[in-house]
Amino acid sequence: MAATIAQPSSVTSLALAAKSAARRLAAVDSATKHAALLAIADALEARLPEILAANAHDLEAGRAAGLSTALMDRLALDEARVRGIADGARAIAALPDPVGEVVDGGRLANGLDFRKVRVPLGVIAVVYEARPNVTIDAAALCLKSGNAVLLRGSSSAAHSNEVLARIAGEAAIGAGLPDGALALVAGGGREELTELAQLEGIVDLIIPRGGEGLKKAISAVARVPVIYAAAGNCHVYVDATADLEMATRIILNAKVQRPGVCNAAETLLVHSSVALAFLPTALAALRERGVELRGDGRVRSVDPSVTEAVESDWAEEFLALILAVRVVDSVEEAIDHVNQYGSGHSEAIVTNDRSSARAFQLGIDSACIYVNASTRFTDGGEFGMGAEIGNSTQKLHARGPIGVRELCSTRYLVDGDGQIRG
Amino acid sequence: MAATIAQPSSVTSLALAAKSAARRLAAVDSATKHAALLAIADALEARLPEILAANAHDLEAGRAAGLSTALMDRLALDEARVRGIADGARAIAALPDPVGEVVDGGRLANGLDFRKVRVPLGVIAVVYEARPNVTIDAAALCLKSGNAVLLRGSSSAAHSNEVLARIAGEAAIGAGLPDGALALVAGGGREELTELAQLEGIVDLIIPRGGEGLKKAISAVARVPVIYAAAGNCHVYVDATADLEMATRIILNAKVQRPGVCNAAETLLVHSSVALAFLPTALAALRERGVELRGDGRVRSVDPSVTEAVESDWAEEFLALILAVRVVDSVEEAIDHVNQYGSGHSEAIVTNDRSSARAFQLGIDSACIYVNASTRFTDGGEFGMGAEIGNSTQKLHARGPIGVRELCSTRYLVDGDGQIRG
Known part of the structure; x- marks a missing residue:
């Protein structure tokens, strides 16, 4: 049965059912997957009262x-949020199907014709906290990319997640997806998480979406591959030739527009030659x-009311309205x-100097490096991927937004x- | 210092030096890397007596x-093998540089132009057994792809590996690559391997090339990403419409041409409708x-001199002149x-039926699926990648031959x- 709350002992059996479903799902055509995601969206809207009742329990x-x-x-859902979740599933439905895309190909010297084609990973487990909308977002992204999905939300959203997963599972099966392709793993303890993270050969990928505690818990026990949705200690550097009005707009946007997300800026670096012209207005x-x-001391010499930064401030992901500021003497610094x-x-x-821009883009080992734009654009939606399951700062497999291709x-x-x- | 045998206590310091070198190496232009690999090849040939003397010790x-x-x-090297190793480095030098390749790009709705470009991983550790030629193969592939490389061979080849790595390191530095970009990690114990495999944030990837014991040892302790050069239990299936002469040629090639490698066939499956026509000649x-x-029983009913297969034979990678044979009733089976x-x-x-071929290629979850060709072609050289560091059966990051792009x-x-x- 898809989408029922499992007893803790049944994590492995749910995963085996998902693996079996994944084999069939890999061969399901795009039109059926598209219809299934639309059916999920419609069912969520049609069964709004059930969802709100379960959410009220939570x-x-x-x-x-x-x-x-x-x-x-x-945690809270209301009609507008549920419609938003349904529209999210419709947006994912509308994406091109990544399965079958030919990413490389040619004829070898001996006459063999080869194609390197995209195929689903198989079974993806998504472990997440608080927000019940992830139940549907993650399910839609995995199903779109032909993967069976095991969902494990937090116990605080257990009722909401259960009803969302049940509605989605019923709609998906009704639209022709294989039974077992979408299942919610219940149980609030770490034992089920450990069991899930050690199902080598059954679970192909586990994606934790949550805080550092969740990541550490998975990292300590995982034997299946993991992609961590990343922390972001992002920087904006204002170079000597920057348009200072543009620089102010960009640091304001990167810091203030949504400070609690991973692509918000945490440190502002300013070239010493523009520190006096830029800092008073920007700060x-x-x-x-x-x-x-x-x-740092040079910032405070321009504006003594700035608090003195300590070493740990440079490494911190504040996720709050806090910004570390430092003056440097060159793009290399x-x-x-x-x-x-x-x-x-x-x-x-932020620069108008070609060689500074090039040095910055080639010299920094990060997933996304912007010239004259806000760091806030690192996002699957903004990158035209339609939606994402997180951002990766890993170097293997997926770096940057994790969309359907990366699954x-x-x-x-x-x-x-x-x-x-x- | 690159390319000296390190004391066990210096694994971390070698890795830190490699990380520092990797930052500089990432910006080294293609021409310099090309020249460095040619210099390595020339130095190996020029310093043949040193290599043979060290090899004689081993x-x-x-x-x-x-x-x-x-x-x-x-373990043994002679002049012809050393020239072969040098020519291997020259072949890798001649490959296109993967660094900087634009793999995706476009203009976003808001006018931002994005490029997804290939960049080096950083520091790659290669752990290998016996064959000293891997010292140069692995080094050349890593350097070509802009990565610093930490090599750890087996103690049985310690002298050979040391002199090969020293010659290569000196030649590379002489040609302009950064000091520390190539280093040999010595020490025969598992402690250094554990230390290496746990250098999170310093070593970006570890690749074991060797038997199952080595893989298990790394899997048990690894905290850095690992790509396992894979075991291969490969199959040849002779379908109802197969050209039976072609089928015989293919199974002979897949089984016999080089039985000790991962892409050799271990099991022959035969459609029941051609079992009588095919098996006597082929067997x-x-x-x-x-x-x-x-x-199985149906094979033995055609040829009673065939030994009875037991269940474990179907799962075994024989790596020897042993073949499991089974009769099936359909391509689905x-x-x-x-x-x-x-x-x-x-x-x-092996088939002349379009729908059987398509079902087989879409239905099997393996890295490489051939129609009317030997499994022995799964190889970086055969795939036009020039060389490989192994074959991956993992689904994430790299599946199939691991060449310079996959690094x-x-x-x-x-x-x-x-x-x-x-």
């Missing part, structure tokens, strides 16, 4: 447990938006700072007429 | 330790080449057999004119 339990206002807000604008500033303290996520240079593997298909090796 | 120690004839042969030809046959028992490496169907990551470079996110 909210009540959350209140009783004393969850913070922020967590309660992340005032940041402060006006409620940003707490922590600077900025590059070294980013490579030393950064998390390899997203960095931006695939490849396979070589080789056609001959009797070739043997000499 | 051979002497091997004899004293009672190494098998096969192992002694793998006789195999037996004539010294192949031991283990068959062949597909199920391969998916159940295979290792996901390379499979071949790279990607990075998004994004160019704008002041874009901020709304």
Whole structure:
């Protein structure tokens, strides 16, 4: 049965069912997958009262447990949010099917024709916290890319996740996807997580979406491949030739527009030759938006009201209205700072100098490197991937936004007429 | 210092030096890398006596330790083998540089131009057994792809590896590559291997090339990403419409041409409708080449001299002149057999039926799936990649031959004119 809350003992059996479903799902045509995602979206809207009733249970339990206002807000669903979730599934339905895409090919010297084609990974487990919308986002991305999906949400959203997964599973099966292709793994303990993360040969990939505690818990026990949705200690560097008004717009956007996300800026680096011209205006604008500033000695010599930064501030992902600020003497010094303290996520240079831009883009070992744009664009939606399951700062397999293509593997298909090796 | 035998305590310091070198190496132009690989090849030939003297030490120690004839042969170098190693480095030099290749790109809705470009991974550790030629093959592939390389060979080849790595390191530095870009990690114990495999954030990838014992040892301790050079339980399936002469040629080639390698066939599946027409001739030809046959009941009813196969024979990578043989009633049954028992490496169907070929290629979850060709073609050289560091049966990052492109990551470079996110 898809989409029922499993007993802890059945993690492995759910995964085996998912593996069996994955083999059939890999051969399902695009039109059927498209129809299934639309059916999921329609069913979510049609069964709104069930969803809101289940969510009310979670909210009540959350209140009783004393969850913070922020967590309660992340947990809460209403009609608009459910319609948003359904529209998200429709947007994923509308994406090109990655399965079968030919990513390389040619004719070998011996006449063999080869194609390197995209194929589903198989079974993907997504482990996430709080927000129930991830249940549908993750399911839609995995199903679109032909993968069976095992979902494991947090216990605080258990009722909401259960009803969302059940509705989605029923709609998917009704539209022709194989039974077992979507299942929710229940049980609040770490035992099920460990079991899931050690199902070598059954689970092909596990993706944790959550805080550092969740990542560490999985890292400690995982035997199946993991892609970690990344932390982001992102930088904006204002070079000597920067358009200073543009630089102010960019650092304001990168820091303030949504400070709690991984592609928000955490450190501002400023070339010494423009520090006096740039910092007073920029820091005032940041402060006006409620940003707490922590600077080095040269920043504080321009603006003594800035708090003194300590070493750990350069390495911190604040995820809050806090910004570390430092003056550097060259683009090379900025590059070294980013490579030393950064998390390899997203960095931006504001410059009108070609060689500075080139040095910054070639010299920094991060997933996304911007010239004259905000770091906030590192996002599957913004990159035209339609949606993402997170951002990776790993160097293997997927770096940057993880969309439907990144949820695939490849396979070589080789056609001959009797070739043997000499 | 590159390319000196390190004391066990210096694994981490060698890796840190490699990481520092990797940053500089990533920016080295193609011409310099090309010249460095040619310099390595020339130096190996010029310093042949040093290499043979060191190899004689290893051979002497091997004899004293009672190494098998096969192992002694793998260990031995002579002038022809050294020239072969040098020519291998020249062939890798001649490959296109993967660094900087644009693998995706376009203009986003907001006017941002993005390029997804190939970049080196950083520091790659290669752990290998016996054959000293891997020292140069692995070094050349890593350097060509802009990666610093840490080599760890087996203690039985310590002297040979040391002199090969020293010559290569000196030649590379002389040609302009950064000091530290190539280093040999010495020490025969598992402690250094553990240390190497746990250098998170310093070593970007570890590739074991060797037997299952080595893979298990690394799997048990690794905290850095690993790509395992794969075992291969490969299949040849002879379909109802096969050209039976072609089928005989293909199974003979797949089984006999080089039985000790991962892309050799281990199981022959035959459609029941051609079992009587095909098996007597094919089995006789195999037996004539010294192949031991283990068959199911239906095979033995055609040829009672075939040994009875046991369940474990279907899952075994014999790496020897042994072949398991089974009769099936359909392509679907062949597909199920391969998916159940295979290792996901390379499979071949011999058929003249379009729908059988298509079902086999779409239905089997392996790295390489051939129609009317030998499984022996799964090889970087045969695939036009020039050389490989192994074959991967993993689904993430690299599946199939691991060449210079697979030793790279990607990075998004994004160019704008002041874009901020709304």
